[in-house]
Amino acid sequence: MAATKDVLPTGTVPTYTAFGGAPAAPVSNTNAVVTLMAAAGVRNVIDGVAWSYIGGTPAGNLQISDGNNVVLNVDIGTVGNGSYMFPRPLANALVNTALTITLAAGGSGVTGKVCAIGARTE
Numbered sequence: 001m002a003a004t005k006d007v008l009p010t011g012t013v014p015t016y017t018a019f020g021g022a023p024a025a026p027v028s029n030t031n032a033v034v035t036l037m038a039a040a041g042v043r044n045v046i047d048g049v050a051w052s053y054i055g056g057t058p059a060g061n062l063q064i065s066d067g068n069n070v071v072l073n074v075d076i077g078t079v080g081n082g083s084y085m086f087p088r089p090l091a092n093a094l095v096n097t098a099l100t101i102t103l104a105a106g107g108s109g110v111t112g113k114v115c116a117i118g119a120r121t122e
Contacts, residue, residue, distance in 0.1 A: 032103040032114040039121055043092040044099035047118030051103050052081035058106030067097040
């Protein structure tokens, strides 16, 4: 039996991306930022976030902001990668609001990357 796959109707644009686009950053000692832009009538939603730092000893931080409101802020002090999957998807409190994920510059010689997992609008 041949395998089948789901096909979207012609003209349909999916709003789900596995990783919220390309990972943001890689420039040494520079913030890595992913911004899910505000869209009329919908909320931005993510299932999780993944990050990495390479080089040196980072003095890093991961912050997620819902518009101007910080909803997650954690320090990261080790080289390597990590991820966090939310128990329930994280969504904007209000429609038409950007969701911004920032992995802070890790320090001299440290490069960081960050990406949204399961980024979509609802």
